Amino acid sequence: MLIKDFLEHYVEGYLFQDLKNMEQIKLTPGQDKGAAGYPMLASALAGMELLGYLLMPDERPFDESASNDYFTNYWNNYFVKEEARYAGLCDVFRSLIRNGLAHTALTKHGIYVTKGAGQKVLVNAAARVLRVDVSVFRNELESSYAKHVCPIVDGTAKGALTTVEKMQGKLDSMDASYQAKSGNLFAALAKTRGQFADVIPQLMHVSTTVSISTASMSKNSSLPTPPITGYSGYIEPK
Numbered sequence: 001m002l003i004k005d006f007l008e009h010y011v012e013g014y015l016f017q018d019l020k021n022m023e024q025i026k027l028t029p030g031q032d033k034g035a036a037g038y039p040m041l042a043s044a045l046a047g048m049e050l051l052g053y054l055l056m057p058d059e060r061p062f063d064e065s066a067s068n069d070y071f072t073n074y075w076n077n078y079f080v081k082e083e084a085r086y087a088g089l090c091d092v093f094r095s096l097i098r099n100g101l102a103h104t105a106l107t108k109h110g111i112y113v114t115k116g117a118g119q120k121v122l123v124n125a126a127a128r129v130l131r132v133d134v135s136v137f138r139n140e141l142e143s144s145y146a147k148h149v150c151p152i153v154d155g156t157a158k159g160a161l162t163t164v165e166k167m168q169g170k171l172d173s174m175d176a177s178y179q180a181k182s183g184n185l186f187a188a189l190a191k192t193r194g195q196f197a198d199v200i201p202q203l204m205h206v207s208t209t210v211s212i213s214t215a216s217m218s219k220n221s222s223l224p225t226p227p228i229t230g231y232s233g234y235i236e237p238k
Helices: 003-023 037-054 064-082 090-104 134-148 150-154 164-193 197-203
Strands: 111-114 122-124 129-133
Touching: 003 037, 003 134, 003 150, 003 164, 037 064, 037 090, 037 111, 037 134, 037 164, 064 090, 064 134, 090 111, 090 129, 129 134, 134 150, 150 164
Parallel strands: 111 129
Antiparallel strands: 122 129
């Protein structure tokens, strides 16, 4: 997949549109929880890590263990350019917010998350408190992408740290890594289960019940064939 198509489909499409739709979630009368603030923040921060990887200026292959480097790259070299208030806050956001939400669905001590308050990020280091509004943060992320990433892709950026060609190489490397990992895990699953056709209808949103062996699957099968390579995205029910 071309990097331009990938960004349009998965960043501008799924990521930013998901954030836009989550922005519309409001509390119903009597509720004080459930406005999707945490999911918005978690998605935005995960998107930063993805972009940070694609924008790495070196030619090292994709490495899941280097996620901190990827996040830091986007934060310091692209996000802070859009909003200087975030300078020096990379480790706080990564460790106390991003890692907390990704691994335990919680932010860590001292973090307060609002939605729709319209306030810029506020920090009181002495009191060990940081407050971030997800609506503002979402807009700042999208603005940083539009101003500092899109020009690299369309070739109009001046003094950029990377090139669209390097970004393409990064995408290809990540794709190959994910394909290999997926292939290995599904191969192991096939060995341990013997047959796994029973999970395919669930994955593909097929409502009818079928039971066939792996060996009987063919081009003529009535089951939709799951993607073997590339990025599948969301599979919509028909």
